[in-house]
Amino acid sequence: MDERAALTLIDSWLPLAGDDAAVLDDLVISTDMLHETTDFPEGTTRYTAGWRSVGASLSDIAAMGANATAAVAVYAAPSFEEPEIHDFIDGARAVCERVGAEYVGGDLDGHDEFTVATTVVGDTHEPVRRSGASPGETLCVTGTLGRSGAALELFDHEPERANDLFQFEPRVAAGRAIAAHAGAMMDSSDGLARSLHQLAAASDCGFDVAGSALPIDECVHEVATDELDVYELAVHFGEDFELVFTTDAVETVRSLSPTPITPIGTVTDDGVTLDGASLPDRGYSH
């Protein structure tokens, strides 16, 4: 059974799971595991690894429209070197500070492959689910798309810049601003295309995206070999951890959010299309 099929099955057993984060009363909680071979390309610093792995869970909290409160991480590696652990914690602390959360510690574990497990808790009275989109709403995205895909191409010859691009800002403040005006929301960790298919399934709706409206990051154009590659990095690659949401109050949300928001399409009755043509459910599976 592949990971997506298994997750669908688990969601059917655990009614509180199945969204970007689990919700229990006012508590929101999300956990993730990242490891060297799949998540940290050669050249990724421990600082970036700390930032990115804690950031991934913070992004899940952001996607619920919640405040992020506290983060923990398990640092698992073949050996424990003071400078590496210090850099990791510095990165974890820095990303938490960026969103007003506290990095409170965690655990160490001896492990063949460098692996990080992170958990973030947050709180909200009104979580935004994946299931609340309605036809007629506007589809929006925060920030820009394609940074992580572009970074991957840069680790080879511009590792410093690649590390910078890998240190994304979790959209907690934007998520809070959007929450009261959103129909449905999730983060784009699996790529825009796959996120839209997941939102469509959860909300029983469709989406039509306008290709020309996509806020594609400048660095994507630098590294992409052609226009097809641009779309691949911006639409399918994922790991940008931007918020994808629906709203009928675009201007209000834009005025409240500290992060730029771009309307990229509309909620339809069914089907996920890009400029009217079917957009395949293809992305990065973690």
Add this chain to the structure above:
Amino acid sequence: MDERAALTLIDSWLPLAGDDAAVLDDLVISTDMLHETTDFPEGTTRYTAGWRSVGASLSDIAAMGANATAAVAVYAAPSFEEPEIHDFIDGARAVCERVGAEYVGGDLDGHDEFTVATTVVGDTHEPVRRSGASPGETLCVTGTLGRSGAALELFDHEPERANDLFQFEPRVAAGRAIAAHAGAMMDSSDGLARSLHQLAAASDCGFDVAGSALPIDECVHEVATDELDVYELAVHFGEDFELVFTTDAVETVRSLSPTPITPIGTVTDDGVTLDGASLPDRGYSH
């Protein structure tokens, strides 16, 4: 640098860490990673793995004298098989139900070695620290000692019984009852001996333990080869996840706790001794 040295260093960088769980206002949070080669002997069922890994984090919450609220886990394995994942979740849910917490889900990750990362959150107004022991108090322990060490010997020929012994009850209710009357508290995950050395260091005190008072589990006598082995399993092996605490109100605590409580010694000015002889700081390092 070994794991203990690294943890000590991390505690100096992160003031909110360093106890059984991190505390942030009323929130208590703890995270752990367990994996096949070190934590799940051959014959451990996925049900037991789910129970035990979530139980380890619940025990950390218990050791703070807190309520346990919610648990999450990352299930990382080379493949995802429906019966195995289902059993794991059943075990995780069962141990949560036992202590009034909710298992709310988690994440999956493809991984060479079966690995579990768990996080539990809880709440309390008055966390019990490792640092509050005072000379003259009575040293106590909940339940019995040596179950996990004995279980390890049984996996070979009595796997069912070994699995049962591995499914320990996290002492959340006992921890709540003890909290208002405890000087210092922690769980015995690294063994009684090592726990006492850690409590002594945190509280700047010592302990004298009466060997005849130790509540050694019956199964230890069954599997132990001689008296030395009995002490090894009960005092040094660890992983029993009992609470070790100090109090000046033994009878009150005994009447409040749903788990039997045994006084095993006294808090002294310095040194950790068993029947007056030095008790070495030796145990199981995770």
